[in-house]
Amino acid sequence: MTVRCNTSSQVGAGAFARPAERSAERQALEDRKSEGGTSSRQPAGRRPYRCLAVLLSLLGCARPAPAQSFNAARALQYTREVVAFGPRPIGSPNHKKLENYILAHLKNDQVEDDAFTADTPEGKFPVRNIIAKFPGTRDGVIVIAGHYDTNYPLRNTGYVGANDGGSSTAILLELANQLHGKKRQGRSVWLLWTDGEEAVKDWTATDSLYGTRHLADKWQKDGTLRSIKAFLLADMIGDADLNVDRDTNSTPWLEDMLYRAATQLGYQSHFFARTIAVEDDHLPFVHLGVPSADLIDLDYGYGNVFHHTPQDTMDKLSPKSIEIVGNVILETVHMLDKTSN
Numbered sequence: 001m002t003v004r005c006n007t008s009s010q011v012g013a014g015a016f017a018r019p020a021e022r023s024a025e026r027q028a029l030e031d032r033k034s035e036g037g038t039s040s041r042q043p044a045g046r047r048p049y050r051c052l053a054v055l056l057s058l059l060g061c062a063r064p065a066p067a068q069s070f071n072a073a074r075a076l077q078y079t080r081e082v083v084a085f086g087p088r089p090i091g092s093p094n095h096k097k098l099e100n101y102i103l104a105h106l107k108n109d110q111v112e113d114d115a116f117t118a119d120t121p122e123g124k125f126p127v128r129n130i131i132a133k134f135p136g137t138r139d140g141v142i143v144i145a146g147h148y149d150t151n152y153p154l155r156n157t158g159y160v161g162a163n164d165g166g167s168s169t170a171i172l173l174e175l176a177n178q179l180h181g182k183k184r185q186g187r188s189v190w191l192l193w194t195d196g197e198e199a200v201k202d203w204t205a206t207d208s209l210y211g212t213r214h215l216a217d218k219w220q221k222d223g224t225l226r227s228i229k230a231f232l233l234a235d236m237i238g239d240a241d242l243n244v245d246r247d248t249n250s251t252p253w254l255e256d257m258l259y260r261a262a263t264q265l266g267y268q269s270h271f272f273a274r275t276i277a278v279e280d281d282h283l284p285f286v287h288l289g290v291p292s293a294d295l296i297d298l299d300y301g302y303g304n305v306f307h308h309t310p311q312d313t314m315d316k317l318s319p320k321s322i323e324i325v326g327n328v329i330l331e332t333v334h335m336l337d338k339t340s341n
């Protein structure tokens with residue numbers, strides 16, 4: 001992916017939070033403080049449970065991981081296998097191999113694709129979003145997305161995008177393992193491997209996010225968008241030194257929910273120490289009114305030095321980081337299962 005600080009583009013990806021952003025954090029803190037009180041969004045029955053969670057966190061113990069928890073070793077192995085294809089930019093033979101690898105993983109699932117030709121500054125390219133649908137018992141859909149293409153301008157440098165492209169592909173493959181073959185007791189979950197996230201030349205509104213711009217538009221036209229309760233995006237979440245940023249382009253209440261999920265699982269030290277504005281695959285959905293949140297760590301190496309360089313390799317990653325984000329996503333999905341609308 002690429003970051004743009006939309007409030008100040010000259011600051012760049014390594015920017016630290018500024019005063020306005022600190023006040024957003026203060027607001028989030030106030031929101032979190034107030035939720036134990038009279039909020040009508042949460043049933044009263046959850047309060048003792050939350051008190052228990054607070055007590056456990058005061059005692060220094062996190063709530064035990066859910067029984068059906070994310071398999072970190074397997075997720076890292078998927079990342080390794082994805083990276084082994086080599087560079088995977090749009091239009092490349094390696095990209096095609098990866099499409100087939102993802103589809104093979106989903107062979108018993110309900111799969112659709114959104115395939116089209118993108119017109120780019122480097123010519124026309126085939127783009128293919130892959131969607132696996134896991135039906136639930138409740139109305140509404142939760143989309144969990146991540147991109148699988150790798151950076152196009154670096155295609156001849158040996159760049160393999162272990163974190164940027166690899167980790168996002170793999171976390172969805174492991175989430176699919178949690179969902180295969182059973183009816184969800186909750187909302188439907190759709191896993192979405194997005195394509196054409198990367199710019200082919202320089203990141204602009206029209207040279208980036210090819211796949212999600214097309215899909216959001218299609219889902220708006222056919223009415224699908226109305227059923228989507230939340231759009232959760234994972235990008236660059238494998239860094240061994242995991243620091244997920246709070247993103248001001250994401251929907252605040254959904255970011256707050258992610259933070260609550262992280263806190264319940266004892267992972268809060270990996271979340272939201274820094275606040276930045278991120279341009280990523282969630283934006284086309286944000287612009288069309290879908291509650292959306294980007295789980296992204298844009299501090300990849302000191303000052304983000306490994307991002308979009310041939311140094312984005314497997315040795316920088318940790319299975320623990322993918323596990324943390326995977327479990328936070330699963331916990332957030334459980335929370336979204338219970339929201340009132």
Ligand SMILES: [Zn+2]
Nearest residue numbers: 001002164198
């Ligand atoms: Zn990228």
